[in-house]
Amino acid sequence: xxxxxxxxxxxxxxxxTCRPRVVIVAAVAYTVDVFLTxxxxxxxxxxxDVTVVCSPGKEFNRFDEHGLDWHPIPIPRSIKPFxxxxxxxxxxxxxxxxxxxxxxxxxxxxxxxxxxxxWMARVPNRVTTVHGLYFVNVANRVLRLLFRTLEIAAxxxxxxxICVTDEDTQYLVRQQGMRRSKLVTxxxxxxxxxxxLHSTGDAQRRLVRQKLDIPQDAVVFGIVAxxxxxxxxxxxxxxxxxxxxxxxxxxxxxxxxVDDCKADAITPEDAKRHGCFDRCRFAGIRHDxxxxxxxxxxxxxxxxxxxxxxxxxxAAAMGLPCITTxxxxxxxxxxxxxxxxxxxxxxxxxxxxxMERLLxxxxxxxxxxxxxxxxxxxxxxxxxxxxxxxxxxxxMSESVGAPPRSPRD
Numbered sequence: 001x002x003x004x005x006x007x008x009x010x011x012x013x014x015x016x017t018c019r020p021r022v023v024i025v026a027a028v029a030y031t032v033d034v035f036l037t038x039x040x041x042x043x044x045x046x047x048x049d050v051t052v053v054c055s056p057g058k059e060f061n062r063f064d065e066h067g068l069d070w071h072p073i074p075i076p077r078s079i080k081p082f083x084x085x086x087x088x089x090x091x092x093x094x095x096x097x098x099x100x101x102x103x104x105x106x107x108x109x110x111x112x113x114x115x116x117x118x119w120m121a122r123v124p125n126r127v128t129t130v131h132g133l134y135f136v137n138v139a140n141r142v143l144r145l146l147f148r149t150l151e152i153a154a155x156x157x158x159x160x161x162i163c164v165t166d167e168d169t170q171y172l173v174r175q176q177g178m179r180r181s182k183l184v185t186x187x188x189x190x191x192x193x194x195x196x197l198h199s200t201g202d203a204q205r206r207l208v209r210q211k212l213d214i215p216q217d218a219v220v221f222g223i224v225a226x227x228x229x230x231x232x233x234x235x236x237x238x239x240x241x242x243x244x245x246x247x248x249x250x251x252x253x254x255x256x257x258v259d260d261c262k263a264d265a266i267t268p269e270d271a272k273r274h275g276c277f278d279r280c281r282f283a284g285i286r287h288d289x290x291x292x293x294x295x296x297x298x299x300x301x302x303x304x305x306x307x308x309x310x311x312x313x314x315a316a317a318m319g320l321p322c323i324t325t326x327x328x329x330x331x332x333x334x335x336x337x338x339x340x341x342x343x344x345x346x347x348x349x350x351x352x353x354x355m356e357r358l359l360x361x362x363x364x365x366x367x368x369x370x371x372x373x374x375x376x377x378x379x380x381x382x383x384x385x386x387x388x389x390x391x392x393x394x395x396m397s398e399s400v401g402a403p404p405r406s407p408r409d
Contacts, residue, residue, distance in 0.1 A: 020049070020100075020102070021048070021049045021051065021100040021101055022049070022050050022100060022102045022103075022104060022393075023051045023094070023095065023100040023103045024040065024050060024051070024052045024053065025054070025091065025103065025105045025106065025111075025114035026054045026075075026106040026107050028075075029052075029059035031054070031106055032052050032054060034310070035131075035188050036106070037066060038382050041386075042387070042389070042390065043389075051070065052069065053070070053072075053073050053091065053114075054070075054072070054075065055072065055074050056072040060072070073090045073091060075087050075110050075113060076109060079147075084109070089117075091114055091118075096121045102124075102125040102126075105127070105129070105154065107131065108135075108154070111130075111150075116153075116157065125160075125396045126157065126159045126160075127161075128158040128162070129163075130151070130155065130162065131307035131308070132306060132308065132329050133151055134147050136328065137304070137327075137328075152172075159182070160184065161182055161184070163186075164188055164307050164308035165185065165307070165308050165328060165332050166332060168328070169184075184392060186389065187313070187379065187380060188308065188382070188385065189383075189385035189386075190317055190376070191382055192317055192377060192381050192382070192383075194290050195317035195318050196290075196317065197373075204291050204295075208291055208294065208295035212251075212253065212281045212295070213281070214251050214253075219249065219250050219297050219359050220250070220251045220252075221297070221298045222293065222298070222299055222300065223253075223254055223299070223311075224255040224256055224292075224293070225303070225311060227256060230303065230304045231266075231301070231302075231304070232304060232346075233270065234266065235302050235346060235348045235351050236300055236302055236351065237270055237271050237273075240355070241276040242352045244275070244279050250279065250359065251279050251280070252280045252281070253283060253292065253296060254282050254283065255284075255285075255286055255289060256285065257285050258282075289314065290314070294318060297365060298322075298323065298365065299311075299312070299320040299323070300323045301323070301324045302323070303327065304325070304345055305328075307328075308329040308333060309330060312324060312330065312333040313376065313380040316339060316372035316373065316380065317377075317380060319370070320369065320372065321339065321358055321365050322339065322341075323341045323343065323355060324340060324341075324343070325342070325346075326342050326344055338368065339368055339372040339375055340372070341358070
């Protein structure tokens with residue numbers, strides 16, 4: 001890690017320890033495992049002690065494998081006053097006992113609870129990351145107001161706010177009157193070393209297709225996402241079924257869980273209902289996602305709601321043109337006509353047309369593939385995000401020792 005990052009450690013240490021402590025707070029362990037592991041690794045290499053706080057989950061086994069210090073505190077995923085109060089009290093007690101230099105929160109409810117508890121405990125540096133403003137796409141008016149209150153309050157209490165999209169940054173400045181200097185836009189980023197065509201190669205592509213019983217000369221569409229309605233699976237199955245009627249050598253690969261605990265769950269049975277099940281391959285939860293991406297030709301994410309989709313960044317790094325919807329996050333992740341195609345949300349006809357356009361033009365796929373890889377290396381490198389986060393900590397460290405500010409603006 002660079003010398004400036006080490007300087008952060010030297011300036012922010014307290015009299016109790018020569019290594020400043022950062023506490024990462026998120027609702028679920030999955031968020032940390034998927035999005036934050038490399039950032040935490042960078043913080044530790046820079047000299048920070050890092051503690052992860054989230055609800056208990058099976059990912060804790062992976063935390064142990066990575067040598068992460070973790071502390072289980074159940075954090076509600078719904079707005080239940082008693083559960084919220086209990087979680088806030090437990091976070092407050094943890095912060096008072098460990099005296100972190102920085103508390104960095106993620107996900108809406110965890111961000112609100114973590115920021116309130118950190119303010120109460122007089123934590124000198126408070127940061128929150130907005131992974132897409134959740135309330136924007138909540139249909140129920142009451143829930144939308146509640147989540148809006150929580151998310152905006154967390155941003156006001158924090159000393160610094162990281163947004164993963166420019167659109168959210170502009171909203172907080174223009175609609176909420178927050179100081180621009182308080183906000184920074186940083187994509188989560190991806191591991192370009194793992195998501196690289198050169199590291200997978202044609203041999204891996206052929207092997208994966210063989211295991212999935214897909215012809216080597218087929219055109220393969222793919223999606224990496226929880227199988228729920230808000231990810232656009234209903235539209236994807238309908239559009240793909242239409243293509244299957246006129247094109248024989250095409251397949252659809254899904255990587256990810258069937259999230260049957262959700263009210264909007266979709267299952268492989270829905271592919272049967274639309275008549276395209278025999279051309280679909282359901283790989284389930286996998287830890288070799290780059291190898292599966294290497295077997296695809298076109299990536300699809302016709303989602304209804306996103307933050308800044310990591311799956312699109314991973315697909316771009318693997319050289320896949322992407323079809324996605326004109327919603328927050330997605331329309332920033334894909335450059336329409338250059339790295340992929342952006343279509344109206346919930347529009348089966350537009351999705352089918354976009355899929356057929358890329359199906360019929362290998363030249364267009366190659367052009368978009370090259371553009372996607374170039375952009376991934378310029379904008380999606382997770383190492384750059386780690387460096388920028390550490391620089392943010394460095395700037396904040398200049399105010400260490402100052403009294404905590406009131407939760408405003």
